[in-house]
Amino acid sequence: MSDISLAAPKYLPPVTRDKGPFAVAAVVLVLGFLAITMLVDLRQGALFLIGGALGATLYHGSFGFTGGWRRMVVEKRGRAMRAQMLMIGVAALAMIPLVAAGSVGGQGIVGAAAPVGVSVLFGAALFGLGMQMGGGCGSGTLFTVGGGSARMLVTLVFFIIGALVGTAHLPFWLAQPSLPAISLGAEFGIAGAIAVTITGLALVALVTALIERKVHGNLESEPVPARPGWSWLWLGPWPLVGAGLLLALLNVATLLVAGHPWSITYGFGLWGAKIASAIGVPVAGWEFWTWPAQAQALQSSVLLDTVSVMDFGLVLGAALAAAIAGKFAPKAKLPLGSLLAAIFGGLLMGYGARLSFGCNIGALFSGIATGSVHGWLWFAAAFVGSYAGVWLRPVFGLDGLVRK
Secondary structure: OOOOOOOOOOOOOOOOOOHHHHHHHHHHHHHHHHHHHHHOOHHHHHHHHHHHHHHHHHHHHOOOOHHHHHHHHHOOOOHHHHHHHHHHHHHHHHHHHHHHHOEEOOEEOOOOOOOEEHHHHHHHHHHHHHHHHHOOOHHHHHHHHHOOEHHHHHHHHHHHHHHHHHHHHHHHHHOOOEEOOOEHHHHHHHHHHHHHHHHHHHHHHHHHHHHHHHHHOOOOOOOOOOOOOOOHHHHOOOOHHHHHHHHHHHHHHHHHHHOOOOOOOHHHHHHHHHHHHHOOOOHHHOHHHHOHHHHHHHHOOHHHOHHHHHHHHHHHHHHHHHHHOOOOOOEOOOOHHHHHHHHHHHHHHHHHHHHOOOOHHHHHHHHHHOOEHHHHHHHHHHHHHHHHHHHHHHHHOOOOOOOO
């Protein structure tokens, strides 16, 4: 998560919209919606647009997990982590009851449930380490690619490769010690699950506040809008709390439309498998891709995959937001250390996400918000891995707090 100045500057230069990127992003978003709606259905087209809204929100709020966790470790500032806990908590208030209902208006609804075991622990720790090397989490990688980051494009490429390798090894990891998926809703009922979830999130937020106050004597406040009037709505930056609340609502919308909560990294493994198959790699014979749902996804158009469609929309939404704000700025210069870190980080994140059933979005955000215990295990393991990654960054010349 990028840092945002807490004080509004006295003067900001006028914004010049990036007309080329704006036109391309806007046209592709409109045509993409129309094409997906005609080729698949309106539901899939709506998910594409929800992905676009998620991308714009992530970009304007600079809302990722990587920088926020790093600030907590290095600077002992927890404002970003508290915004994350609030986001998850607000989503949980709606999502736990919806998952318990099982369906709404004929649309089946399932949570982000997964087994609780060695695979999650190891995979999440790898992911946490990788996101500090790569410079972004699952959502952070996509929205910064949309904003024009060449380095994050490298991270994304190797994220996809790592996810593909993870599909080859997942059956082995699933054979390791594990408990079945545990749902707080099933264990404690709706009210109990919400109470346990909100209490856990509040405790995390409280710990960050106590640490920050002990070190600094105060809590960092939300920045004031950097621009006059309402122009900050389309020019950014947005307050973290506001962006987090909107992300929570968009995740609830995803659950209602898609029948499952927001996820990101499944699409990466699918894209990698399709590319590998196209160049002759016998992916279809791998055990993971012989499972009925995976085999069907591999054989079908990528436009039928709800996660992929939302990922495409997310990148375009971030690109449109960056262009409107005059901040779409591709940078080709990439020092060797930074390049190696992007490669290393992308591989670790892709592999770790597959083993742990998701990333900061699919496992942490959506997992906890739908009452899955594996989301909490993922959070703990990923934070430990991220902590190690923070202190490994200087080896690659990444010793600052701002995403490289």
